[in-house]
Amino acid sequence: MSTPALELNGLKKSFGKAEIIRGIDLSIGQSERHAIIGPNGAGKSTLFNLITARFAPTSGTVKLHGEDLTGLQPFQINRKGLSRSFQITNIFPKMSVFENVRCALLWSQGYKYSFWNLVSRSRDLTAGTEAILEQINLTARRDLPAGTLSYAEQRALEIGITIAGGADVIMLDEPTAGMSHSETDYITDLIMRVTENKTLVMVEHDMGVVFGLADRISVLVYGEIIATGRPEEVRGDPKVQEAYLGAALEAEH
Numbered sequence: 001m002s003t004p005a006l007e008l009n010g011l012k013k014s015f016g017k018a019e020i021i022r023g024i025d026l027s028i029g030q031s032e033r034h035a036i037i038g039p040n041g042a043g044k045s046t047l048f049n050l051i052t053a054r055f056a057p058t059s060g061t062v063k064l065h066g067e068d069l070t071g072l073q074p075f076q077i078n079r080k081g082l083s084r085s086f087q088i089t090n091i092f093p094k095m096s097v098f099e100n101v102r103c104a105l106l107w108s109q110g111y112k113y114s115f116w117n118l119v120s121r122s123r124d125l126t127a128g129t130e131a132i133l134e135q136i137n138l139t140a141r142r143d144l145p146a147g148t149l150s151y152a153e154q155r156a157l158e159i160g161i162t163i164a165g166g167a168d169v170i171m172l173d174e175p176t177a178g179m180s181h182s183e184t185d186y187i188t189d190l191i192m193r194v195t196e197n198k199t200l201v202m203v204e205h206d207m208g209v210v211f212g213l214a215d216r217i218s219v220l221v222y223g224e225i226i227a228t229g230r231p232e233e234v235r236g237d238p239k240v241q242e243a244y245l246g247a248a249l250e251a252e253h
C-alpha cells in the first residue's frame, strides 16, 4: 500500500481542562477527497488547525506523506506541500486579482529575488499566475481590485491562492459557507477541477457539497470520529444517522 498523504495518530487537543479532540486516528490516501463533517462544536476547526500546525496537539502525531510534522511551523508545512484556506477571506482587497495570485505564487516559491534572475523569473510568474486564473475562471476579472469581486468569486480567488504553490494536499475550511445554491454549485465544480490528482481535506456543512465531492467522509462528534467511509456507507450508518446526519440531511430539504 502506498504511503497515505496524511496520517493522524492518537491526536488529542485540550484547551485548559476541556478535551476538545479526544484521540483521532485517520489515514487519508493520495488523491483522495475527504470531508470532515459533524455537528457544531464537534471540533472540526480545531482538528483542521491541528493538521495545519496552527495549534500544537496535546499528544499524538500528524504525518504528511509519512513525515512526522511535530514541531514544524505552518509555513514549513506549507513548503512541504500542504496548503490551507481560511474561513475568513484572506485576499488583499485593493490589489488586483492578478496581483493577489502572483503574490501567493511568489510567496510559495520563497521571495529570493536577485537582480540577475529577476526578468526570467518574472516571466515564469506571469505564466503561472495566468494558468491559475484560468483554472479558477477569473481571467476576465484579472485587473479588477479583488475587493470588488462577488463573494463567490472572492472565494474562488481564495482557492486560487491556496493552490498557487502547487501543494498536493489542499485543505479547505467551509468553502461554500454563506453561498446561494448556484454559487455553491459553481464553487463545487471549481473545487472538483482544481483538486484533480490532489488530496483534498475539507470541512463542510453543506451535505450536497460533501456527498458530491468526497470519496470518503469522516464524522466527528464530540471530538471523536464515530465513522469513516465512502459516502453511501456513512449515509447508511445508524450511529451517524442518530448523532448527526438525520438532522443535517433534513435541514437540506
Ligand SMILES: Nc1ncnc2c1ncn2[C@@H]1O[C@H](COP(=O)(O)OP(=O)(O)OP(=O)(O)O)[C@@H](O)[C@H]1O
Residues within 6 Å of the ligand: 015, 020, 038, 039, 040, 041, 042, 043, 044, 045, 046, 047
Ligand atoms: N482556542 C480555544 N480555546 C478554548 N476553547 C476552544 C478554542 N477553540 C475552540 N474551542 C472549543 O472547542 C470546541 C470545538 O470547537 P470547533 O470550532 O473546533 O468546532 P467545530 O466543529 O468547528 O464547530 P462549527 O461547526 O460550529 O464551526 C468548542 O466547544 C469551542 O468552544
